[in-house]
Amino acid sequence: NLAYEIVEFEKVIESQYITRSMSNRADELAIQAKELSLKNVRISKLSNLSLQLYSLFLKEGYVKDDAGLKRVTAYFERKLPKYKFSELGFREKLFLYQAYLWHSFILQDFVLSYRYSQKWVDLFEENPEMKIQNPVFYLKGVNYLLESLYLIKHKTKYNKVLENLTADIKDENITMNENTKTLAFLYFNQNKLNYYFLEGRFTEGLSFVTTLLNKIPKYENNIDAHHIMVFYYKIACMYFGAGKNEECIFYLEKIIDNKELKMREDLLCFSRVLNLVAHYDAGLDDNIDKLIVSTYQFLIKMNDLHQVQRKMIQFLKNLKNIYPQELHKAFIALHSELLKYENHPYEKRAFLYLDILSWLESKIQHVSVEEIIRQKAGKLVK
Known part of the structure; x- marks a missing residue:
């Protein structure tokens, strides 16, 4: 970097003088050059680690088992x-902070993610001139802080950070x-969608x-396909929460039908699971057996068929064999079965993408999904 180059240049100048008065300065320059060289190596190693962890997260999402946990931790x-x-x-x-953030995200330690994303943002608050010099890193830090707060469901802090952004x-x-401007559009709108989810205000969010x-076309040339599809998944979730299942399916199919799409594997998987549930709720069950088979095969192909998905798909597959008067008991049984996975270190990831427990509770209590989630939102950290 520039500081290192300046010191090296000064060393060249000093080396042309051999007077005793210059000896101390030469020693100082040698020490400075060594320190700056070590600093540059450290920066390179830390930035590489951060980038590699980010790449891993984009490709695979959260760890799925003990083997994945050990592999990521050992690498880190x-x-x-x-x-x-x-x-x-x-x-x-x-x-x-970036490296620790991505490590904690991958391990689903969202409290730790909050801690390091907050440190990231605080670093800019302590050095406000860096907001001007490095606006991209600042925006990214705020975005990950919001995402962490969303995942730990801290409403008050979330709303404050979103207001500041x-x-x-x-x-x-x-x-x-x-x-x-593109990043601001991306981060504000993604987190505004999450705001409606956090509050359980799906109908209002429509x-x-x-x-x-209406705004996406203006920016889509500057936003990669992955982030556009993340928008579509969140939009599908908004429609699902508002009880608009056919609209939900429309946006999920934009993801499912895109065969060239390179996005997080877990989002691809849960798009298909939500698609199944939305088809059931919409009464579009003529081809549901075919959908179940294709979803099952896709999850196996992606090595993402875990207990929550397995039990959910099996339940939907067996629905046609359940008498209407037995349906209520079946929903209760599945809810009890899935509830034990809510805090499971690896299975809980399913509930980050699809709040299947709230969906089941809506069936059991005969109220909308939106009403269930809004009730839960009222009990979150204020």
Whole structure:
């Protein structure tokens, strides 16, 4: 970097003088050059680790079993360079927090994700000039802080951070160019959708979805297919929560029918599971057996057929054999069966994408999914 190059250049100049008065300065320069060289190596290792973990998360999502946990943890520990925190500069801390954030995300330790995303954002608050110099990293940090808060369901903090992001964008507290405008659009709208989910306000969120769908074409040339499909999945969830199953299916099919799509495998899998549930709720069960088989085969192919998905698919497959008067008991039985996986270290990931427990509770209590989730939202951290 520039500091290292300056010191090296000064060393060249100093080397042309051999007076005794210059000896101390030469020693100082040698030490500075060594320290800066070590710093550059550390920055490189930390940024590489962060990038590789991010790539892993995009491809595979959360860890699925003990083997995955051990593999990711061993990789993280092996690649994490040794450091003294007191010696770290801004960039080193930034990449360190990023690496820990991605590690915790992959392991589904969302409290730890919150901690490191908060450290990431705090780093910029402590160095406000960096919001101007590195607006992309700042926006990303805020986005991951919001995502972490959403996953631990801390409503008050979530709403405050979202308000701050909105103000930063509106007041242009960060450098605004084509890239940052696109990121601001992406992060604000993704997190606004999550806001409606967190509050259980799906019907109200439909007007926001309409506005969003009108805006996406303006940005789609600057947003990769993965993030467009994430929008579609969230939009499908909004329609599902509002009881609009056919609209939900419409957006899920945009994901399912895209054979060239490169996006997180777990999102591809849960798009198909939600598609099954939406077909059932919409009464579109003429081809549901075919859908069940194709979904089952896809999950096996993706190595993502875990107990929650397996039991859910089996339940839907057996529905045609259940008498109407027995259906209520069947919903209760499945709910009891799945409830034990809610806090399972690996099975719980299913509930991050599809709140199947709330869906079952809506069937058991004969109320809408939206009503169930709104009741739960009222009990969250205020």
